[in-house]
Amino acid sequence: MQKMSALDFDYNEIVRIEDYSFYGLRLSKLNMKGNQLQSIPEHAFVGLEESIQEIDLSENALRTFPLLSLRKLDYLRTLRLSNNKISTFYGDITLATNNASAAATVLRLPSLIFLDLSSNQFTDIVNDCFSAFPQLKTLSL
Numbered sequence: 001m002q003k004m005s006a007l008d009f010d011y012n013e014i015v016r017i018e019d020y021s022f023y024g025l026r027l028s029k030l031n032m033k034g035n036q037l038q039s040i041p042e043h044a045f046v047g048l049e050e051s052i053q054e055i056d057l058s059e060n061a062l063r064t065f066p067l068l069s070l071r072k073l074d075y076l077r078t079l080r081l082s083n084n085k086i087s088t089f090y091g092d093i094t095l096a097t098n099n100a101s102a103a104a105t106v107l108r109l110p111s112l113i114f115l116d117l118s119s120n121q122f123t124d125i126v127n128d129c130f131s132a133f134p135q136l137k138t139l140s141l
Helices: none
Strands: 006-008 029-031 054-056 078-080 114-116 138-140
Touching: none
Parallel strands: 006 029, 029 054, 054 078, 078 114, 114 138
Antiparallel strands: none
């Protein structure tokens, strides 16, 4: 499976993914559309940092935007989260550091150019929340 570049799990009945689920794979595309995912664990995408460019988590039951799980995916260009149950979006998350004298790290997705958040249940979108995506070209709400 070392040469596999795309993994398609669309329209199954997957209710959760575990931390390190994709470790050891060099995927450029991951499709988890149409499952029953309610949350994404913080380390779900560990191992994909150098390869993943597109993630589709649309048509699930996600209640929160999975920004922490995406924090090291510097090459991620497309993220689809449409048709979920996300109600609040705080795009500017600051990560605490272990060293009290070190500056806190603001979470960013530097390569994201396409973000689909349509058909969710937004009640609150915080000011400047999209600053975490400096290259964003297309935003669908």
